[in-house]
Amino acid sequence: MDIKLLTQVEKESIGERQPLPDKYLRLSDDEMDERIAAAKKALGDRVVILGHHYQRDEVIKFADFTGDSLKLSRAAASKGTAEFIVFCGVHFMAESADILRAPHQKVVLPDLAAGCSMADMAAPDQLEIAWRELGQMGVRTDAIENGRAGLIPVTYINSSAAIKAFVGAHGGIVCTSTNAAAVMEWAWERGEKLLMLPDQHLGRNTAWKMGVPLDEMVVWDPNEMWGGLEPAQAARAKLILWKGHCSVHTRFTTQQIDAFRKKYPDGKVIAHPECTLDVVQAADESGSTERIINVVKNSPSGSTWAVATEIHLVNRLMLEVAPDKTVVTLDPFGCLCSTMFRVSPNHLLWILEGLVEGEIHNQIIVPDDHKRDAKLALDRMLQVPV
């Protein structure tokens, strides 16, 4: 389990983290359920609760909208009537909601320590250095030739608002695991090369499926001089992948796939594209959480699936979405996103009862200068047809 520490980037877009008051500890499950439902009812249309698929059941059952990052971004952008958006997810998601919200709305993250280790792997100063060094290595970073840029930055939505702002200000775009291929196509229409961050695996898996050979992809290590690359490597690359990863999805292995196939010869494997390339190649299917849900749900009754993604979604598939199928986690121990898990029903109750009493805890406020440029990158994404 990874322990989340607040980075400087995050401190810039939040107020002081308020700890959960003692009176919200040691409540029974029933009391919590009753009080959350009562507070939600009292707030009525003034509040909308968004819940990511990796949230625990005790929280997600109160969500008005559930989904992956793309679906929830669209929901945040479209729910203009609610005064408060309570985002049960992680920090970068609530930041995106704050960037896309209507002027009268406020966004709250129930526990400000709910971050994402992948998002923390790309810091704005590292990106500025990378951009400058790529220029020194001969990559066109600031000039348009024949209507095309030399380098277009593309950031996975799992990144800070500051990273999205840099990307937006440099002609780039945000993607999610649902629309990564369409977004990369958009970017290659406008530029010779892409710098994809922070998840190397989503970038590699998506480009490989689009037919880009592996020898036209290189990895940029932000902790190395010139990213650990020679200028000739950068010149030849069509895709420069930031050296970042998800600590949850990279735990899945091809050995686990072999063991599953041995036990269930007719079973199928579906993997999230944050898994490594060998796992995605060895799986029968791959895709975002929304695609995983749809594929498993629409498969023939009685079929068997091993799912390579976060354990709460796998359990929900097994018990609620596809109870007529056998659904197991690919990792026998189950992969838990410990930061998603930080949003507890206790936090949700505290937030909602606070709003009823006119108090806002844990509001996410992205600074205006970041917001303007990050919105450019998010809006470009929302206009790309999937």
Ligand code: SF4
């Ligand atoms: S599952 Fe991975 S990418 Fe998603 S929030 Fe958790 S650490 Fe971040």
